[in-house]
Amino acid sequence: MQRILPAAFILILLAIWEVVARLGSVPQYILPAPTAIGARVVSSWGTLWDATLITTGEVLIGFAIGVVLGIALAIPIAYSPLVRNTVYPLIVASQAVPKIAIAPLLVLWLGFDIWPKIAVTALMVFFPVTVTAAEGFSSVDRNLLDLLRSVNASGTQIFFRIRFPHALPHIFSGLKVGITLAVVGAVVGEWVGADSGLGYLLTYANTLLDSTLLFAALFLLIVLGVVLFIAVEFAERVLLPWHHDDSVALGN
């Protein structure tokens, strides 16, 4: 039941959509039927698949850069109150700037190729990673740190053996937010200046009023986002089995 109900709910929504699109007086360029979108995914598969590969590449590279940047930034923030007080307001301000507004600037700086898309993506990803990683690095139990200092543990030992693994569950929450934002970032980057990718295909289909293609591209974006999210969750389960332990605690 746990799995059947959500699936049934989605199927019912699609059926209602199909009926409204087919029987109603809604023109196809306003709302194409799900079956028409499905047929278009098949007929335009070559175009859609090429676009998906390009966008996936941008998402993955941008995500990787954002994660490395985010964690690297979190370390000085976690260790130094001075850095935290100086850098945090700037980081928050950088997030208040709409990415769509600075994307044209990034095109101007980085050119028309893949780099502005990667830059927008990385800009979206690093923020949740920095915030969660900084939280993770600095939330180690004080007594445990005292204990380790009492045996003269070095800063490197404490970081790699305690702080970093302790922060991993926090970081993974950031990665899950980050991966969905990464897809948004790549699409935004493509909107501003691109000749390929799913985001480009969206704007292209829009100008032609080819709503079926637009929805087909949208469908692949959703699939891409969901697959990447599941991949991150899978990585979390594999890397942090202790964090998702379902076994019941024993008695005394």
Add this chain to the structure above:
Amino acid sequence: MTTGELAPGRLDPAASAHIAVRGAAKSYRTARGGAQEALASVDLEIPRGQFVSLLGPSGCGKTTLLKLIGGLIPRSSGHLLVDGEPVEAALRQRKFGFVFQDATLLPWKNVVDNASLLLDITGQRNSRDRVRSLIRIVGLEGFEHFYPAQLSGGMKQRVSLARALALEPEILLMDEPFAALDAITRDRMGEELLKILDGSRTVVFVTHSIPEAVLLSDRVVVMSARPGRVVADVRIDLPRPRNGEVRRSPLFGELEYRLRSSIEDAPGGRDG
């Protein structure tokens, strides 16, 4: 009482004490720039092998005193000697083992790896056999490969105790180690601690439970709050080895009563 003026390390009659606290005090700077006195000048001599409990209400500075003794926080004034040497030397020689109220285990490591943590950090990787025998001693045989999330509160504290004992410390500092456990588990852990330690180590044990202090200790130091200071120093002359039965002896009740009175007679004792 010795004065706090002796130079650290100089031989004097009291230097035979395993731990000597001389006029140690601790104050914290408040946000407004003033000073909050957490611990007024404390003098305490603890002979080798003695089990001493620091007993008192919350906020009486017993944990502060414990952390001062273990060198985890710097003292504001006074002297602290271990085997007649400054506490810093004892820290370097790893003479202390710590157990806290929270087991502070690493959730990603199993029982053996948690118990070996300090050995790994100090590069004594070939001491696995010692850790395994310690795990047996604290009653966790068969649970070596369990993770903390799979253990109960009492079992986690057993791991924490094994971790502390793994470095073979001369002095065990325990900060309300059983306070977060349910009453039945707590009583049993106390009795087992007596068996495990077997009078072999100097122990400083912080608690706010009077029966726990009487059961475990050779001596109970009663503290009171605002600022934290020692108000009574009571010998517990119950015969050893002890077990749970000792709770029924008349002397046990009498000692409990004496300790309760000295807590309540202290200023601020009743509302502390």
